[in-house]
Amino acid sequence: MYLEELGEHGLIRRIQKRFKSKDRSIVVGIGDDAAIINPSPDKSLIISTDTLREDIHFKKNFFSPSDIGWKAVAVSVSDIAAMGGIPRFLLLSIAVPDKTIVKDIDGLLNGVKDISTLYDIALIGGNISRSKKGITLDTTVMGELPKGKGRLRSGASVGDLIYVTGIVGSSAIGLSLLKSSFVYSTPSLSTSQLISTHLRPLPKVNEGIILSKNKLATAMIDISDGLLADLSHICDQSKVGANIYRDLIPLPDIHLKLKKRLAKEPLFYALYGGEDYELLFTIKKRDREKLEAIFKKKSFDITFIGEITSKDNGIRMVGIDGNKRIIRPGGFDHFISKSGGKIC
Known part of the structure; x- marks a missing residue:
């Protein structure tokens, strides 16, 4: 089956079934116009976004669909790690050609699911779009850290x-x-x-x-x-x-x-x-x-x-x-x- 047969809303329902979360801080997740979360009052929210685009960041003859999904999330999670934060929530936007095989989309989502499970990250929303050429994934990861403990690039001093x-x-x-x-x-x-x-x-x-x-x-x-x-x-x-x-x-x-x-x-x-x-x-x-x-x-x-x-x-x-x-x-x-x- 091709994605054009499944349709956008069919794919959204497919994602909803796969990415259910019991995180109590999520008020509204996948399926509405926007997600709603209740952040911890004693923590700072840190946010990072990245893009993976076919033939720029990956080639499909090297990467399996699962690898693509994994790496798309990993690059944003790494930015949270660099600040000393704990990754919590994920927004995922996918742009793919309508002739994409649904099995490949499932593989991509498997990669997203695998790394999200490993780091205990909840997928709370995103966007789906048709692409005229190639696959593009945009990931936004939100994390938390205790207030005042974020590590920046700007703090090094002579002698460190x-x-x-x-x-x-x-x-x-x-x-x-x-x-x-x-x-x-x-x-x-x-x-x-x-x-x-x-x-x-x-x-x-x-x-x-x-x-x-x-x-x-x-x-x-x-x-x-x-x-x-x-x-x-x-x-x-x-x-x-x-x-x-x-x-x-x-x-x-x-x-x-x-x-x-x-x-x-x-x-x-x-x-x-x-x-x-x-x-x-x-x-x-x-x-x-x-x-x-x-x-x-x-x-x-x-x-x-x-x-x-x-x-x-x-x-x-x-x-x-x-x-x-x-x-x-x-x-x-x-x-x-x-x-x-x-x-x-």
Whole structure:
């Protein structure tokens, strides 16, 4: 069955049945002109919106419908994590061609449902529209955090330490593998993990909550555009510079045969690739032991990678020999990138 046979209202009813919520703060959910929620009086509401568009952010020969639905939600959830918030509610807008197979829509909704269940997010509404070409998903995620505890990009100061969660570069390497024939001729656990990082990222919500709750992060951002680009966002808004240590950046462990097939060194993908959705943050030096003890207890990976310096310093890479060189922030930009946007 095609979507033109099911119709808009048939699809809405299909979504209503699948996304029922028992959240008592939802007064009115899917099906009316607007949703109504009762926010907690002692918390701030944080909101983020993102768009995933076919042939700009994803290609259907790489992404299953479920992967598309998952990632559309993940990118907005990651923004909530970067503020230290708890994601609560989701608005989802879908624009698809009328010849889209309903089975593919069901697959897309499965991905949305899977990640919403994982992070305990309630779908409360959205919009459905016909598209003349390709699929477009718009997601708006609303989250909560205790008043006064939001982590911003603008709080870093000279002398602060720079940390990152997890591993960086995996997503961009996964995309590179998807574009090559190597992944299909030589599948392995290593390649599947790298590809999964790109297709179905896991926003670092719990890590963000810890950093917010304990007031540890002085500045924070999620790595969506690349380590250097997102570090430059912190530096620009905090009016500071940074030194990062080349050999401290946590890179994926890639076997030699796979490494030889990559167009660039793993470090390049970490610095410029993006879409890792890890958290990049700064802390006061005095909080280093406290930070590392808390994260060790929770078994969450974090790595010290540098220090905040004066604005005049710019962003510099420190090599093994101690030499420092200025590096170009670079990273992804929809309008400056030669491709006109990242082709995933």
